[in-house]
Amino acid sequence: MNMKDMKSIGARLASGPKAKSGDGLIDAAAIRELAELLTETGLTEIEIEHNGARLRVARQSAGGMPATAVPMQEPTPPATVETPKAKAPVGGVPSPMVGTVYASPEPNAPPFIKVGQSVKEGDTLFIVEAMKTMNPILATRAGTVTEICVTDAQPVEFGQILAYIS
DSSP states (O other): OOHHHHHHHHHHHHHSTTOOTTSOOOOHHHHHHHHHHHHHHTOSEEEEEETTEEEEEEOOSSSOOOOEEEEEOSOOOOOOSOOOOOOOOTTEEEOSSSEEEESSSSTTSOOSOOTTOEEOTTOEEEEEEETTEEEEEEOSSOEEEEEEOOOTTEEEOTTOEEEEEO
16 A cells, blocks of 8 residues: 555545544545555554544554554644555565564563574564554464574664565
8 A cells, every 4th residue: 555545545534425524434444444554564553644634543463453443633744755565575574664673572581483493374573663562573474484684672674674484
């Protein structure tokens, strides 16, 4: 999903078929699209604003709670930079965001993964902390960890390869 798609969702917030000025209703299709974006990117929440209407869709990272939508009143400045979708080399696990990567669930705990370890799709590989939110990075496929490209508590960039799974 690119910035143009996000603007389209934002436009439906304020002028969609189910959204009328001041009635507090929001286009359900916009909520569904944002919830799908959360799943695609591994994010725990996303917020958009268009013409003073604001929508925040969030899910809890632990416990697998479904996405929820919360209309908000305070406008936020619109995004000005379009972010490209991360493209990982074959077997590469990219960071879906800028943040700090953690290799274990807590200090002094064993790491989630080690080189040579088999993982299943959906296994937690790392945690990336972004804006005080812990975001689990899950395996998108089963395989064997062939390389870990980051160290614990290292800052990471969007799209940076964290590990390789063959």
